[in-house]
Amino acid sequence: MASITASYPWTTTPLIAGAPMRLISGPSLAHAISAAGGIGFLAAGTDVSTLSENLSAFKSLLSASPIPGTSSDVLPVGVGFILWGADLKLSVQALSELQEPPAAVWLFAPSSSEELASWASGIRSATKNKSKIWVQVSCVADAIEAATVAEPDVFVIQGADAGGHGRYSSAGLISLVPELIDTVLSYNANRGNASSPKFIAAGGIADERGVNAILALGADGAALGTRFLAAEEAVIRKGYQDAVLKAIDGGNSTIRTDVYDKLRGTTGWPKDYGGRGVINLSYADAVSGVPFEENEKLYKLAEESGDQGWEAGSARMTTYAGTAVGLVKKVAKAGDIVKELRGEITVKRI
Amino acid sequence: MASITASYPWTTTPLIAGAPMRLISGPSLAHAISAAGGIGFLAAGTDVSTLSENLSAFKSLLSASPIPGTSSDVLPVGVGFILWGADLKLSVQALSELQEPPAAVWLFAPSSSEELASWASGIRSATKNKSKIWVQVSCVADAIEAATVAEPDVFVIQGADAGGHGRYSSAGLISLVPELIDTVLSYNANRGNASSPKFIAAGGIADERGVNAILALGADGAALGTRFLAAEEAVIRKGYQDAVLKAIDGGNSTIRTDVYDKLRGTTGWPKDYGGRGVINLSYADAVSGVPFEENEKLYKLAEESGDQGWEAGSARMTTYAGTAVGLVKKVAKAGDIVKELRGEITVKRI
Numbered sequence: 050m051a052s053i054t055a056s057y058p059w060t061t062t063p064l065i066a067g068a069p070m071r072l073i074s075g076p077s078l079a080h081a082i083s084a085a086g087g088i089g090f091l092a093a094g095t096d097v098s099t100l101s102e103n104l105s106a107f108k109s110l111l112s113a114s115p116i117p118g119t120s121s122d123v124l125p126v127g128v129g130f131i132l133w134g135a136d137l138k139l140s141v142q143a144l145s146e147l148q149e150p151p152a153a154v155w156l157f158a159p160s161s162s163e164e165l166a167s168w169a170s171g172i173r174s175a176t177k178n179k180s181k182i183w184v185q186v187s188c189v190a191d192a193i194e195a196a197t198v199a200e201p202d203v204f205v206i207q208g209a210d211a212g213g214h215g216r217y218s219s220a221g222l223i224s225l226v227p228e229l230i231d232t233v234l235s236y237n238a239n240r241g242n243a244s245s246p247k248f249i250a251a252g253g254i255a256d257e258r259g260v261n262a263i264l265a266l267g268a269d270g271a272a273l274g275t276r277f278l279a280a281e282e283a284v285i286r287k288g289y290q291d292a293v294l295k296a297i298d299g300g301n302s303t304i305r306t307d308v309y310d311k312l313r314g315t316t317g318w319p320k321d322y323g324g325r326g327v328i329n330l331s332y333a334d335a336v337s338g339v340p341f342e343e344n345e346k347l348y349k350l351a352e353e354s355g356d357q358g359w360e361a362g363s364a365r366m367t368t369y370a371g372t373a374v375g376l377v378k379k380v381a382k383a384g385d386i387v388k389e390l391r392g393e394i395t396v397k398r399i
Numbered sequence: 400m401a402s403i404t405a406s407y408p409w410t411t412t413p414l415i416a417g418a419p420m421r422l423i424s425g426p427s428l429a430h431a432i433s434a435a436g437g438i439g440f441l442a443a444g445t446d447v448s449t450l451s452e453n454l455s456a457f458k459s460l461l462s463a464s465p466i467p468g469t470s471s472d473v474l475p476v477g478v479g480f481i482l483w484g485a486d487l488k489l490s491v492q493a494l495s496e497l498q499e500p501p502a503a504v505w506l507f508a509p510s511s512s513e514e515l516a517s518w519a520s521g522i523r524s525a526t527k528n529k530s531k532i533w534v535q536v537s538c539v540a541d542a543i544e545a546a547t548v549a550e551p552d553v554f555v556i557q558g559a560d561a562g563g564h565g566r567y568s569s570a571g572l573i574s575l576v577p578e579l580i581d582t583v584l585s586y587n588a589n590r591g592n593a594s595s596p597k598f599i600a601a602g603g604i605a606d607e608r609g610v611n612a613i614l615a616l617g618a619d620g621a622a623l624g625t626r627f628l629a630a631e632e633a634v635i636r637k638g639y640q641d642a643v644l645k646a647i648d649g650g651n652s653t654i655r656t657d658v659y660d661k662l663r664g665t666t667g668w669p670k671d672y673g674g675r676g677v678i679n680l681s682y683a684d685a686v687s688g689v690p691f692e693e694n695e696k697l698y699k700l701a702e703e704s705g706d707q708g709w710e711a712g713s714a715r716m717t718t719y720a721g722t723a724v725g726l727v728k729k730v731a732k733a734g735d736i737v738k739e740l741r742g743e744i745t746v747k748r749i
Binding site: 375 | 539558570572574581582585602608611612617647649651721723
């Protein structure tokens with residue numbers, strides 16, 4: 050079976066993807082990841098109004114710093130959509146206007162399987178099947194639903210350790226990756242489907258050891274979010290980035306919750322999704338029974354204070370990050386992070 | 400640095416340990432695992448009154464079926480204690496009477512760091528330092544506490560995916576193993592401690608892929624519980640074992656909760672520990688607000704019905720299992736399971 054890198058000819062094994070983190074994964078980060086032989090994703094998120102602009106910015110970066118191995122069919126980048134919130138019609142229109150569509154489109158959090166099906170067929174048709182369809186799933190049941198209605202080219206297997214939004218009910222990659230792969234392959238074989246989907250693991254990976262582990266589990270590559278929060282090219286407040294560098298022991302120091310969605314006024318996530326982030330005073334106050342209005346007022350004050358809103362001891366601002374946050378210890382160029390993840394740059398650990 | 404198997408001379412690389420599952424891990428299971436080149440653990444649990452009897456039974460099995468490579472200093476087996484509930488004095492007494500103490504003692508869930516320290520020194524003294532001290536930890540903070548007060552020979556790193564009891568706040572092995580190892584090694588180096596602890600990963604591992612993954616993460620070996628629930632030698636009700644074989648998609652189908660402790664009348668677990676088990680009517684009723692007395696009555700009726708208490712659709716009985724439960728598909732001899740985990744027996748997957 051062909052390696053996953055054959056579909057993205059500028060990439061190097063093992064495949065490293067930069068997750069489309071809403072508001073954070075912009076053209077510079079995506080370009081730097083792809084330029085290092087990974088695949089960067091632009092976050093379209095829920096608001097697709099900036100999609101064309103971001104793709105243009107990516108193309109400008111590409112003209113200035115071409116990426117060897119790029120084909121003329123597709124742009125060496127992906128785009129991520131949050132399906133319950135993004136406008137399918139506008140997205141399809143933006144993509145169909147492109148001579149070179151993105152090499153991959155990453156679909157996440159549909160509000161129904163019909164919605165997932167519409168997106169997969171809409172994107173395939175808009176891009177004349179040039180964009181590979183990646184579908185993010187966080188349990189075996191999700192994967193079988195996706196296999197049925199969308200026949201993904203790539204399943205992004207999101208484990209419970211992932212930062213940001215994901216299902217409350219999920220398993221870690223250690224058990225999820227092998228069971229999900231076995232079940233999808235067996236399901237496809239049983240219904241005579243000869244497609245050969247690929248599997249990318251995400252959630253809790255932050256260094257070369259995590260990448261090697263998910264390869265041992267049977268995945269074809271790794272996607273990372275938290276590690277790229279500490280990339281020089283990430284669109285991120287310094288306070289947030291510093292809080293990520295300081296956090297340790299992610300099983301204790303992070304939690305999956307809807308507290309931050311509520312405080313930020315982000316409504317619309319399906320009820321079985323929460324965002325994993327670093328525990329701070331906002332969360333502590335919410336669980337200790339501080340009335341919402343009071344907690345929200347304090348949140349807005351923290352927001353107005355800028356980077357101080359993340360200051361240790363008094364932090365209240367949302368700090369989405371996965372349990373691997375304790376492995377993220379320094380800011381680096383995204384390209385060097387990709388090379389570290391592939392083991393091409395040795396990292397001193399103790 | 401010497402391989403971990405050097406300390407347990409009858410074992411084979413990669414080291415496979417059978418977790419000391421309370422009531423389930425008896426002499427036959429432990430002997431079968433050790434005889435296959437792993438290390439079996441007897442569950443002393445919280446009630447140590449049967450410890451001497453179980454060790455005698457193990458010795459009888461060993462006389463009947465000797466294990467090559469066994470030294471004359473120690474028995475080729477471990478014993479696991481649940482510290483908040485087990486009696487230290489009785490345990491130390493039982494161990495000090497043995498000419499050949501167990502090769503390892505696995506300490507779990509102390510109610511304080513003083514308690515952990517007393518157990519570690521008590522066991523070392525009772526066994527003249529012959530029994531290696533294994534300490535189970537489920538976050539980085541636990542590990543540093545253990546390094547400080549008990550200097551474990553082996554850290555058993557328990558990830559969030561583990562079945563049975565563990566901390567509610569925990570991360571999956573994918574991020575926990577590398578951060579915990581880095582932190583402990585660096586902590587020991589900084590205080591001039593020249594000991595070379597080993598690291599065993601547990602939680603979510605059920606086949607060769609999981610074992611290879613935790614080795615890639617830096618662990619020295621794997622401990623498994625859920626997989627051995629489907630060993631022929633496990634002391635387990637058929638209803639329970641069948642429920643394990645049937646369960647799939649562990650991130651969805653299992654949950655860490657104190658519902659089953661309450662229904663079984665198991666009191667004493669520190670409040671930050673819950674047991675991960677398969678979700679059934681007992682749990683569904685508890686969260687949907689059925690009064691405890693009513694739920695308890697239904698539980699006792701289920702208990703009286705024997706294996707029917709686990710029947711799909713009407714199951715109410717406790718079914719502790721980890722998220723890897725979906726990878727457990729058949730009952731096998733424990734020795735063959737050990738060989739499968741080491742990759743010596745190839746398993747057909749789809």
